[in-house]
Amino acid sequence: MTWLDLPGDTGFGLTNLPYGVFSVSGGDRRTGVAVGTRVLDIAAATGDELHATGSLNAFLAQGPAAWARLRQQVTEWLTDPAHQARIEPLLIPVADVTLHLPIEVADYVDFYSSRHHAENLGRMFRPGSDPLTPNWKHLPIGYHGRAGTVRVSGTPVIRPTGQLGAARFGPSQRLDIEAEVGFVVGAPSQLGTPVPVGDFAEHVFGVCLVNDWSARDLQSWEYVPLGPFLGKSFLTSVSPWVVPLAALEAARVSPPDRDVPTLPYLDDSKEPWGLDLSLEVRLNGELISRPPFGELYWTAPQQLAHMTVNGAALRTGDLFASGTVSGPAKDQRGSFIELSWGGAEPLTLADGTTRTFLEDGDVVTITATAPGAGGTRISLGEVTGTVQPALDPQ
């Protein structure tokens, strides 16, 4: 089906074609599409300045018809041998490029849509009461995070310093991850105009992996009554490749049954957008968790409809993430606070050492795959980061 020599098990075959931003040897940042172990230079292939702007935003702003056209065009280039002579030189080994933050993030919203995650945290923090707050099954709870500290995979994770409690100050002792999936908004919406669940694919371009690094000690001291702030705002890492929704048709599944009837604006029964993404979390190379995204209680179209039901506008580059993805089993939990049950039950690693929260030097890598068209398996790539010691106080 392609003149390219792609291994059958590549996660980056023609059914994927995710978008990113790359540069070579410190040169200009350009749009690229991952193909096998190479990157197709879209700026060169199209000759369009739009793809040499340093982020995907200008392309994403063009909307779904343009997204579909370019996907079709790229597929044609890579399958019709008539294009091989022109296109092959524009395929650059991924080892030779630097990958950058793919989008200029407008607003960043983080949801809290995994029931198992919310229940785990409720059991730890509010023992004896209902693990879910009364609103949890009525609306997808979310909040705004710091857009300016969303960075590409590989950005060092400097251990944050801050208030750990009353008159207690120092480096976080409970540095954690949150394994999440992010949705990237392409087409904007007008202030005052809600986006219905059915318009999801008219606005959202694609999906990336997110690690919403969290300092649990900073967070637990600060978060009442206005929510997380410094416990999250030091860094949020995203994978360099944005997988278009068009590549995820085969991954669509029905979301779990909801115990409480949803209001009409959240009714997603006509067009289910649960996504069967299989996440894997590795600590220093060792697989420690397999969070199942398909079990999320609230889906992305519901999150989008909720986020705009009050008339809030969307902008190109808005990023909204699922919140920590956790499944019902212990080895499906997407954060160390859950995996170690608040530190009370340390994880035992393959080398016999134990871990509650992250230590300096730890490397955390989140990967994911999903069913692709024609029985293929597509990759969402990875989001990784290495913990560095806290900086000396000024």
Added chain:
Amino acid sequence: MTWLDLPGDTGFGLTNLPYGVFSVSGGDRRTGVAVGTRVLDIAAATGDELHATGSLNAFLAQGPAAWARLRQQVTEWLTDPAHQARIEPLLIPVADVTLHLPIEVADYVDFYSSRHHAENLGRMFRPGSDPLTPNWKHLPIGYHGRAGTVRVSGTPVIRPTGQLGAARFGPSQRLDIEAEVGFVVGAPSQLGTPVPVGDFAEHVFGVCLVNDWSARDLQSWEYVPLGPFLGKSFLTSVSPWVVPLAALEAARVSPPDRDVPTLPYLDDSKEPWGLDLSLEVRLNGELISRPPFGELYWTAPQQLAHMTVNGAALRTGDLFASGTVSGPAKDQRGSFIELSWGGAEPLTLADGTTRTFLEDGDVVTITATAPGAGGTRISLGEVTGTVQPALDPQ
């Protein structure tokens, strides 16, 4: 002191010189400085493209030395008669221009730094317990708001619709204001590098007025445990003029005594940045409150130091606001939920009608003045908005 004919009581004399973005008859957006009842076209006066970019961001990114140089230059143009012939034609009556959002907002953070406001809300929502949460006097509580829905004064306030409680959906019945002061970041900072309190004026360019419109019913249902979201994200209005910190030297006052010792990174005793801004809130023209900004418990340098102590980076265009400004007296409260004590004690207006929360058609205008150099009084202009009925549901 100036060749201009300015009334003695103008709030926009040579000791103010605030920056905004304007256009004439649908033309390009350019940087302007308010002078009396006119706007000096800075793009034309300087001949610098930087001031024709449609927002102040490019200028703000240049940092404090450039800010000081241009302020000095504008002052010279307006005082030295040698410049009159060239400059006078570049002064456009403010009535002939459209004022736009002055900055492209990067991240928007809202604090909660008025003790009287926090105590009022605590008394209403948690009667019988300490009105302040245990963390309140240890750190300036804040959270991220929606940057994409920050709009310029005059933007219509469409009554938001949303969840008012379990299975309850409709237009907000408790639409409110929050009278606030915003601080605009000019010079960015690096990820991983805290900004100490003493570097405040190296990063922050100036001050504007903020009305953080709030739907209290949406907010109270959604905000546990991750904070306000849709109750705030439909609109935040800002005044069109950003008053440089350089204009506010005479307004600096000592903040109130703190009952709890602050940690060293929040120690602002060397360079007090309390600001004696006198706010006025008008409903349909009637003065209903005079919030005193100078009594804020946490000052802007403390907010900035706290916001970055975990290593979070600043970007040009970051906006951080004080939170609702309320004084100890009833007629100094900066929100209707406080003025009407949660709706239990309606305000009686001059025409004999009463008001708890906002009704369709209501116009709310917040203004402020401050002591300026040489005994002058400078104006921060106004932020205003008119409430429009909720849109029909889809």
